[in-house]
Amino acid sequence: MWKYASKLHSRRLAGPLVRHYRVLAIESSCDDSCVALLDKYLAHDPPKIIGQSKSTLNSAKEGGIIPTAAHEFHQMALADLVQGFCAEHNLNSNSPPDLICCTRGPGMVGSLSAGIQTAKGLSIAWNRPLIGVHHMLGHVLTAILPKTSQPDLAPPRYPYLSLLCSGGHTMLVLLKSITDHKILINTSDIAAGDSIDKCARVLGIEGNMRGKELETYVANIPEELKAKFSKINTSSADNEFKLQMRLPLKGPSHLKVPDVVEFVFSQFQSTLQRFKEVNFPDQNIDEVTKQFVAYKIQETIFDHLIDRINISFFKHGLSKNGDGELAGVRDFICSGGVAANQTLRKKLSENLTYDANLQLSPDDMVFHFPDIALCTDNAVMIGTAGIEILENLKVKSDLKFLPIRRWPMNELLDVDGWVVVSDAEFHEIRKF
Structure with a gap:
């Protein structure tokens, strides 16, 4: 049936x-x-x-x-x-x-x-x-x-940037016209939405849309707990939850500005699986640990998105180190299923940085967030x-x-x- x-x-x-x-x-x-x-x-x-x-x-x-x-x-x-x-x-x-x-x-x-x-x-x-x-x-x-949350916002004008973030695709695209597209960042493995879904499954979060269920689960964590979680460093497993979850592509073996900027998401699921096998081999994860891990997964996946986009801004800016690809860009679109996530929207609005010579400040960038139902x-x-x-x-x-x-x-x-x-x-x- x-x-x-x-x-x-x-x-x-x-x-x-x-x-x-x-x-x-x-x-x-x-x-x-x-x-x-x-x-x-x-x-x-x-x-x-x-x-x-x-x-x-x-x-x-x-x-x-x-x-x-x-x-x-x-x-x-x-x-x-x-x-x-x-x-x-x-x-x-x-x-x-x-x-x-x-x-x-x-x-x-x-x-x-x-x-x-x-x-x-x-x-x-x-x-x-x-x-x-x-x-x-x-x-x-x-x-x-038209956007319900941005009723007075004019449509984007070319050239503009689009972060396409879904279960099947995650890429940063520069659009100069309806046909002139340049992919500035693509994934080297799986999409962000796919990674979030798989991590939610490892955590035992149920539902037809596990990414949305994970967002709801994290949103319902008490604020005082989230404040505590935000201060815990997971660059090593030396924390009370024994979770090591680092930003991908960071460290001495990786170039600060690589020749090809990419997103990498598959390691989040493998990191979580190892954590569960080592620390909870024969039992379910206790509720507070589950809350902490869910919070850190969502935060770290989105921080990785922000980190790679900021590197792309530096690489394609107008300074002597950039190639000038972003000249004239004033609009930034975030679309696709993951774009419905309120935490991602907030991080994009607050945490993107800009090349000082790009002649563009954070206040000048106009963010476009389509209605949730259209993501x-x-x-x-x-x-x-x-x-x-x-x-x-x-x-x-x-x-x-x-x-x-x-x-x-x-x-x-x-x-x-x-x-x-x-x-x-x-x-x-x-x-x-």
Whole structure:
């Protein structure tokens, strides 16, 4: 029998709208079946979210996502989800959307295929253009949407930096345009979100989203305990909890500014496993030790992110030691599932440092934190990215395109399947 957690959140707009074009978007790159409807009501404003729905496979008992199970879940859930959503929003052959978007990659091929085939079917049935979207570009471009916690913040302007931080990817990207991307930092092993999930599992923290459960667990630790934990040095095991947890890539064997700046996350799980085997071989970790370790894991993983980003700032700044890549950067986006973590948001806002010659102070950097609901995988981000691809690049996808498991962000247009949109079709879609 299928086990799944279904989440449905639909937001309708009050009052009349002057509609220019509507976009139906589908996301299915991992274990979330998602659909959304956007309205691009004004040429120079971000789209409005008419509604969105999501169903998520529950993999808590399995301890992680099994690709075949995720594929079968999408096959079961997605068509029914889309059918109900279209009925709710009166989308049919007599009133179709003007553009269809779906996730092409990167992601799990089976999961991606389910969304792509659904989108292709709708494209054929309704005779509407289709765009296969880059999943990570979608995460970045959520920053152009209005933000509940930053209602007066203008959208980011190129060039800007984006920290993409999720269960599948963790990278710092410099974006000079929708297609001009340079990856300044990538992971050499696993993503931050994957590391957090695996550490939470070792600690015995349960739930379908273990990273979120770990954040909640740490947030509920009494403040006086957290204050005590923050003063305990774990550079060696010479502390009351016997935990040694150092920042990766620090020490005499590592260059202060390496030729290639990377994130490293796999060692956190191995460190925790060794700690448990040595200190608690035949019993569960006691509650206070569990609280301490959970606190230190979250803090140290995020401190590693901050440390590597600061090194990248120095390496790419405007001083005699830098290469000037960051000239003109004023906006910093944090997106992806881990970007929902409030501790990470606080650390980014307070702990990034800047090259004095970068002509940029901490107060000058504008941080963009998308709404929490748009940090995890969702179809709104896919529709938003599809709109940007259409309007800036004037391309769509042909019906022969296939899912892409690995798709570097700096190779957006270097894959097959792109077709130039004629001026006539472009204006037919947009109606401006």
